[in-house]
Amino acid sequence: MKQFELKLKKAIEKVKLVLEAEKTPQIPAQVHHSYEDKFSLVERGTCLALASLTNGLGALGLSNKHLAQLQKWAESSAVSLRFKAKETCEFLREETRDEDSPTKRVTEVQVGGVAFGSFSSKTITKVTEFFWKFEAAYELEAIRGVGAEDSDRLTLCSGTGHVELKTSTKSPPHPQSKVSANADVNITFLVKQLTGSPPIPVFKVDRLCPKCRTPRRNAQVEEAINFCSRLLPWTRTISQYLNRLRKIHPRRSSTPPGSFDLFIPALPLFTKGGSNKPSTSSDALVLLGEEGEEAKLVLSASDGNRLLGEEFRALREQRDNLIEIFPDDGSIYTWSESFRALIVQHCEHVLVQWLEMIDYVEHMLRAQLVAAIGKEVKPAEFASYMRFHYRKLFREAYQPCPCSFAIRRSDKHGPEGTISIEEEALGLQDEASIKTPICAITAVGRTPSTMTFPLNPSTTISFGGEVHLHAWLDHQFSGESASKLSLVSRARQFSSFMVLIGRVSSPTSFDPKYAALVQNKDELEIPLELSTIPTPKEFKDAIESLSPQQQEFAKAFRAMQLESTLFAVLVVQIKPQLEKLLNLSEDSLTKEIKLTQDLMQLFIKYQIPSDLLSFTTDLLPSGNASAADRLRVVKRQVQAMQDMIEAEKREELEQRRKEEEHRRLEAERQRREEEERQLQMLELQRKMEEVRQISNQSLNDMMERSCNLSASASNTFYKQAKKSSGSGFFGGMTKALTGAFTGGSSSRERCRISEAEPEMKRSSQPKLDKATPRRRLSLGGAEPTRPKPTEAATEAREPQSSKQAEQEPSQATQPRENAQPTRPGQPEALTTLEVRDYTQVPKELDEQFEKLDPDSSLRPTIINPGSTWTKRSQAALLASAHTKSLTSDEQKRERDAAFDLLDAITKSGALPLSHAELHIIVAATHCFDKTVTETVVQDNINPIAKVERSSLIMASTVHQQHASCLMNESSQVRVMADSPQLFLEDEKAESAA
Incomplete structure (x- = not known):
């Protein structure tokens, strides 16, 4: 828009010369005006553009008579402009000529080394040229419909011409016959205006039209913009064709065309001062008409006619200049073609400026809105405003509250931790790292209901407690959400609880997919x-043309998708369940930090059965035990179990130490034997070397004694002695000694190894007769047999049937699986009716969206846990916290550990979870196609009112109350x-009453 404003400032200088001296044209953004003045600005600018285009067609040949005929055609048919052109290229002749070389060559003649004379020569080239007759014909006509009849066509202008072209080859420079241009454009909109x-x-x-934004x-x-988008390529096609003719003409290709910097009257201007005097007469085809009531700021009709007159004058001046430059000599490009190319390109510039003018008015609206607020509103800022707006919209009892809850047994107890759904604002650099809980519409279940969930194929766990239904409305602008959600669970020091994540699959069942134990500042x-x-409307529109079977399939699949929007989080408190599991009094473990930690370790790490730790009446002499006595007995049993585990650990460590010592001694023995074998081999090599030296010395002595013999005898004796040294006495002795040493040593070594092998096998075999059951104990297996068991351990190994028979009456009367609690003095049937079926909430919301959301902007939203979790934990009390990422494998281990603990504290489903809270989150997204600012500016929509209606629809469904x-x-x-549709039911009820 900055370039258009520069163009507008430049045009204002020209307008000042055209208008009266007392009138001052101004840029609209610099003039204080009303919203209605912007409509007047667009209307006046469009009328000037239409008049300018019509006058351009008049310069091409459209007359008043033609225009009247087009208006008559437009009443019942479509009116179009058709431009068609045809070209031919015909061979004329072939000419040959001699072409002298521009340089001469001088040659000197010598005879006997003496210059005799000189002569000059030059090269003459024989050139053959081919001449062609290139002819072009074009025509612009107005047609009705498709122009099938002669009466449906009006010729506005036409042109024919030819030119002689020259080539150096006999190949034609252009096709012999070609339809070079054939373009149609519908101008019905222009004619009807x-x-x-x-x-x-x-x-x-x-x-006043509802669709006028x-x-x-x-x-x-x-409609005007669509007309521009059709006319623009048509004008470019004609302009390119006429300019191509100029480039083909051998004498016109280097001549510049006429100036295209002409005045365009379609300008978005406001004027101040002066009176509206009637404009002088003009020869233009179309002018603006005088209106009775005109806007005060926009250009008046008389001022607009002055601008149109200046445009017509500039075109006429350009035509006179082109007549002098391009004479009418019957060629393919004369002043007519040059002027028509000028007119077509000017119409193209008028269309471009018209589109820029319309966009400028909208840009002015946007700039004024941003200036009023001080900045451009982002989706996160809009969401922040809606939280502020809800405090004024809803009553105090129904106001959306932060989705963050303390996990505590009662108001008298301190919280074990918190669980919250937090959002991270996107697009805000200053607040990118700050996470805040989302605001959700929350309703608490009226009557506690008993629900179940499967722990494994053979175990089902039941739980009771409050059920919280949360409805969260997200805002999505231009396809992007304003926030990034995360479920955050924080535990305090020496506290623990369990989080299970899944879906609500039926009115009484919960389907957990993920689970984790959060404890000790995790x-x-x-x-x-x-x-x-x-949305419901989009779904119905999509399946409307499907077969009944296809519709049935789509509806069934959508029903599953709607139920998938019930994202649920179950929070289970550990301490109350441990007290119930161990037959302790209420609040017994509240201050027993070490005992609670020891119990968690025994259940999670060692998987000790709860029956070995729980209190039973036979453990005390008196039948009625106090809370302190119960706690003391449990402590004693926990301590005895820990002592036994520590003893087993020490024994296992001792066994492992012995095995390690045995492996070390065996390795040492093998090392010594290897050293002995190496020493024996060295000794053997030394003895063999001594034998070789003795045999060599004997041979030398014999050769010295034989020196006194005769030559022949000496030679014979020497040969025999040398032969005997290899295979005779000394050679045989050498081999015998070598075999004795090597063979004997190897045999003795093999004997020694054979004798030691059984002993090695016996010593290397680990003694696991006692270690194996102890190892099973450390993994949560059966209890080992100890020589001197303690009294607590002996009591723990009593038959299970005796303990069950002596349990307290309170445990025997606990609710069974799938039992439905009832209020005292109230019929069971009435209580059952008050239990809400939460699986119907998505269906109810879908029906309300379809009925009360006319914009079809509310989309049901499915919430799924992400693939990578983050856990921040502290290994010890004084250790520094560290953060790690949990992938699918770590998530599975967390789930398995949590399920093992659930199995232990519920006795595999026999004991229900009494202190549990179920949080059900159902979400919907209000989708806007554009950004926040563009929604307000381009669509003229207040997104606050739209989101306000959506929040009331969700709140009335969640609270089961009318919006009023x-x-x-x-x-x-x-x-x-x-949003009057929210109150239609009230009006119907009042009319019925």
């Missing part, structure tokens, strides 16, 4: 991924005006 005689452009925006976004302007962050499904009962009285009048 011209009314009366003489024709006057009348363009009006229906401001802004001066730019309405049906009339959209912080578990689970990212939540959001995905939307089509949820709002403050001060907001009802405004909401009734913005």
Whole structure:
């Protein structure tokens, strides 16, 4: 828009010369005006553009008579402009000529070394040239419909011409026959905007139409923009063709065309001062008509006619200049073609400026909105405002509250930790790292209900407690959400609880997919991924043309998707369940930090059965035991179990130490034997070397004694002695000695190894007769047999049947699986009716969305846990916290550990979970197609009112109350005006009464 403003400032200088001296044209953004003035600005600018285009067609050959005929055609048919052109290229002749070389060559003649004379020569080239006759013909005509009849066609202009082309080869420079251009454009919109005689452009925006949003976004302007998008490529096609003719002409290709920097009257200007005097007469085909009531700031009709007159004058001046430059000599490019190319390109510039003018008005709206707020509103900032707006909209009892809850047994107890759904604002650099709980519409279950969930194929666990239903409304602008959600669980020091994540599969069942134990300052962050499904209206429109079987399949699949929107989190407190499991009094473990930690370790790490630790009446002499006595007995049994585990650990460590010592001694023995074998081999090599030296010395002595013999005898004796040294006495002795040493040593070594092998096998075999059962104990297996068991351990090994028979009456009367609690003095049937079926909530919301959301903007949203979790834990009390990522394998280990603990503290489902809270989150997304600012500017929509209606729809469904009962009285009048469909039921009820 900055370039357009620069163009506008430059045009203002020209307008000042055209208008009266007392009138001052100004840029609209610098003038204080009303919203209606923007409509007038678009209407006046469009009328000037239509008049300018019509006058351009008049310069191409459109007359008043032609225009009247086009208006008559437009009443019942479509009117179009058709431009067609044809080219031919015909061979004329072939000419040959001699072409002298531009340089001469001088040759000197010598005879006997003496210059005799010189002569000059030059090269003459024989050139053959081919001449062609290139002829072009074009025609511009207006047609009705498809122009099938001669009466349906009007010729506006035409042109024919030829030119002689020259080539150096006999190949034609252009095709022999070609239809080079054939373009049609529908101008019905232009013709219909011209009314009366003489024709006057009348363009009006229906401001009362419900679809009229802004001066730019309405049906009339959209139709004008569509006309521009069709006419622009048509004008470019004609312009390119006429310019191509100029380049083909051998004498016109280097001549510049006419100036295209012509004045364009379609300008968005406001004027101040002066009176509207009638404009002088003009020869233009179309002018603006005088209106009775005109806007005060926009250009008046007389001022607009002055601008149109200046445009016509500039075109006529350009035509006179082109007549002098391009004479009419019957060629393919004369002043007519040059002027028509100028007119077509000027029409193209008018269309471009018209589109820029319309966008400029909308840009001005956007700039004013941003200036009023001080910045451009982001989705996160809009969400922050809606939290502020809810405090004024809803009554105090129904206001959306932060989705963050303390996990505590009662108001008298301190919290074990917190669980919350937090959002991270996206697009805000200053607040990117700050996470805050989301605001959700929350309703607490009226009557506690008993629900179940499967722990494994053979175990089902039941739980009771409050059920919280949370409805969260997300806002999505231009396809992007404003927030990134995560489920955060934080435990305090010496505290623990369990988090199970899944879906509500039926009114009385919960299906957990993930689970984790959070304890001792752990912080578990689970990212939540959001995905939307089509709105009810979109779904019905999509399946409307399907077969009954296809519709049935689609409906069944959507029903599953709707139930998948019930994201549920079950929070289980550990200490109350341990007290119930061990037959302790209430609050017995509240201050027993070490005992609680020891119990958690025994259940999680060693998987000790709870029967070995729980209190039974036979453990004390008296039948009625106090809370302290019960606690003391449990402590004694826990201590005895820990002592036994420590003893087993020490014994196992001792056994492992012995095995390690045995492996070390065996390795040492093998090392010594290897050293002995190496020493024996060295000794053997030394003895063999001594034998070789003795044999060599004997041979030398014999050779010295034989020196006194005769030559022949000496030689014979020497040969025999040398032969004997290899295979005779000394050679045989050498081999015998070598075999004796090597063979004997190897045999003795083999004997020694054979004798030691059984002993090695016996010593290397580990003694696991006692270690094996102890190892099973450390993994949670059966109890080992000890020589001197303690009294607590002996009591723990009593038969199970005797303990069950002596349990207290309170444990025997606990609720069974799938039992439905009832209020005292109230019929069971009435209580059952008050239990809400939460699986119907998504269906109810879907029906309300379809009935009360006319914009079809609310989409049910599915919440799924992310793939990678983050856990921040502290290994010891004084250790520093460290953060790690939990992938699918670590998540499975966390789930298995939590399920093992659940199995232990519920006795495999026999004991229900009494202190548990179920949080059900159902979400929906209000989707806007554009950004926050563009939604307000382009669509003329207040997103606050739209989101306000969506929140009331969700709140009325969650609380099962009418929208009027949820709002403050001060907001009802405004909401009734913005969303009357929310109050139709009240009006029907009043009329029926």
